[in-house]
Amino acid sequence: MNIFRKDKRKKIKNEIPLEIKRSNISTTSSSNKSSVKLRVFRINAVKNPNDVPHFDEFHVPVKRWTTVLDALLDAKSYQDSSIGIRYSCRMASCGSCGMKINGIPRLACYTKISDLDTNTITCEPLPNFPYIRDLVTDFSQFFNHHRSVMPFIQNKKADIPNVNELTEYEQSPQDLDKFLQFSYCIKCGLCYSACPTVATDLKFPGPQALSQAYRYFADSRDSDKSNRLKVIDTSHGIWRCHFAGSCSNVCPKGVDPALGIQLLRSHLLGISNSEKKIAKLQDRSPNSYREEEEEEEEAD
Amino acid sequence: MTSDSIKNNNINKNNSKNTTKWFSNITLLRESQIMKIHYITGVGALFVVAIHIMMRLIMPFNMSLEFENVILNYKNVFYALLLESILILIAIHGFNGLRVILLEIRQTQIWERAVNILVIVAMIGIIAYGTRTIIIANGFSLG
Numbered sequence: 001m002n003i004f005r006k007d008k009r010k011k012i013k014n015e016i017p018l019e020i021k022r023s024n025i026s027t028t029s030s031s032n033k034s035s036v037k038l039r040v041f042r043i044n045a046v047k048n049p050n051d052v053p054h055f056d057e058f059h060v061p062v063k064r065w066t067t068v069l070d071a072l073l074d075a076k077s078y079q080d081s082s083i084g085i086r087y088s089c090r091m092a093s094c095g096s097c098g099m100k101i102n103g104i105p106r107l108a109c110y111t112k113i114s115d116l117d118t119n120t121i122t123c124e125p126l127p128n129f130p131y132i133r134d135l136v137t138d139f140s141q142f143f144n145h146h147r148s149v150m151p152f153i154q155n156k157k158a159d160i161p162n163v164n165e166l167t168e169y170e171q172s173p174q175d176l177d178k179f180l181q182f183s184y185c186i187k188c189g190l191c192y193s194a195c196p197t198v199a200t201d202l203k204f205p206g207p208q209a210l211s212q213a214y215r216y217f218a219d220s221r222d223s224d225k226s227n228r229l230k231v232i233d234t235s236h237g238i239w240r241c242h243f244a245g246s247c248s249n250v251c252p253k254g255v256d257p258a259l260g261i262q263l264l265r266s267h268l269l270g271i272s273n274s275e276k277k278i279a280k281l282q283d284r285s286p287n288s289y290r291e292e293e294e295e296e297e298e299a300d
Numbered sequence: 301m302t303s304d305s306i307k308n309n310n311i312n313k314n315n316s317k318n319t320t321k322w323f324s325n326i327t328l329l330r331e332s333q334i335m336k337i338h339y340i341t342g343v344g345a346l347f348v349v350a351i352h353i354m355m356r357l358i359m360p361f362n363m364s365l366e367f368e369n370v371i372l373n374y375k376n377v378f379y380a381l382l383l384e385s386i387l388i389l390i391a392i393h394g395f396n397g398l399r400v401i402l403l404e405i406r407q408t409q410i411w412e413r414a415v416n417i418l419v420i421v422a423m424i425g426i427i428a429y430g431t432r433t434i435i436i437a438n439g440f441s442l443g
Contacts, residue, residue, distance in 0.1 A: 201404045202407050233331050237329050269335070
C-alpha cells in the first residue's frame with residue numbers, strides 16, 4: 001500500500017483518534033466514559049511554607065490504555081501548566097512518578113485509569129515524604145537511609161596492589177537467585193510511603209533500605225557482613241518493623257521487602273540455616289596457569 | 301511534614317558530639333540480643349503461665365483465692381519458683397515491649413535515654429518487690 005498517494009493520506013488523516021482534536025471533545029459529563037475527573041493535590045511549600053494545601057479538579061479525556069500519568073500530563077498540557085509532577089521513563093523503570101492514587105501509593109505511569117474502575121481519580125503526593133510542590137516530594141531522607149546501609153559490594157580481597165591478575169568474582173546461578181529479586185528495586189519510594197513505622201519513627205530506615213541491606217548481605221561477592229549489620233542492628237533499625245506487609249503490597253517490581261527484612265532478622269538472631277558463601281576470586285596470574293599445567297601433567 | 305523538620309532532626313549526624321559525656325554511647329546489649337531475650341521471655345512466659353493456670357484449676361475458684369490457700373502456694377518451693385519465673389519473664393518482656401512502643405513515639409535523644417533508664421529501673425523495681433513478696437510469703441507462718 002502506498003501511503004504517500006494523496007487519497008491514502010486523506011484516509012489516514014480521517015482515522016486519527018478523536019483525543020487529538022481537543023475542540024470536539026466533551027469534558028463535562030461524568031457519565032461519559034471517555035473522560036474522568038482528576039483531583040490533584042496542590043501546594044507550593046517552596047514558595048510559601050505556610051501554603052494551605054487544596055485540590056484542583058480537571059476533566060481529562062481517556063482511552064482504554066490511558067494511564068494516570070497520561071491524564072496528568074494532559075491536564076498539565078491543556079488546562080494548568082503549573083502542575084508540579086515528576087516523571088521520566090513512563091515505563092515503570094525509573095520510579096520517578098510515584099504518588100498516592102486513590103489512597104494507595106502507585107506509579108502513575110504504571111496505573112491504568114481503566115483498572116481503577118472509578119470516574120474520579122485523586123492524585124496526592126507520596127505519604128511520609130516532605131512536600132516540595134504539588135505531587136513532587138523530597139527524597140533526601142529516603143536516599144540518606146539508603147546510603148547508610150552501604151549499598152555496594154565490599155570485598156577486602158579485592159583491595160590488592162596487583163589487581164590486573166584477577167578477573168572476576170565467581171558466582172553460581174544459585175548464589176544469584178539468593179538476592180536477584182531484591183536487585184530489581186528502582187528506589188521509587190512506594191514501600192517507604194506505605195510503611196506505618198516510617199510514619200511514626202523518623203529514624204527507621206524504611207523497607208527499601210533494609211531490603212537493600214539484605215540484597216548486599218546475601219550477595220556472595222560481598223564479604224563485609226558485620227559493618228552493614230551494625231548499621232541496622234539498632235534500636236531504630238530492622239527490629240522496629242512490625243511486619244505489616246504494606247511495603248510488599250505496593251511494590252511495582254515484585255521485590256517483597258518484607259521477605260528481605262525477615263530473612264535478615266533470622267540471620268541476626270542466628271537461626272538461619274543458609275550459609276553465606278564467601279566469593280572466590282579467580283586468580284589469572286601467569287604463575288597460576290603454570291601451576292595448573294604442572295598439576296595436569298602430573299595427573300597424566 | 302516539611303523538609304526543614306527533617307533537616308532539624310539531624311538523623312544521620314553523629315549525635316554523640318552534641319551530648320553530655322554521662323551515659324553517652326553506652327551500649328549494654330545489641331538490639332538483636334535484646335529482641336532475642338524478648339522472644340525467649342515471651343515464649344517462656346506463655347509456658348509458665350499455662351502451668352500456673354492449670355494449677356489454679358485443680359480447686360474451685362473461690363477456694364483458690366482464700367488466704368490460707370494462697371500462702372500454702374508460696375510455701376511450696378517449686379510453686380514459688382514458678383511464680384518467680386513468671387514475674388521475671390513477664391517483667392522483662394512487658395517492660396521491653398513498653399520501651400519499644402515509647403521509642404517509636406518520639407526520637408529525641410533525651411527521650412530515648414529517659415525511656416531506657418526508666419524501663420530498666422521499673423523492671424528491676426518490680427522484680428525486686430515481687431521477689432520480696434514471694435520470700436515473705438514463703439516464710440509466713442499461718443497461726
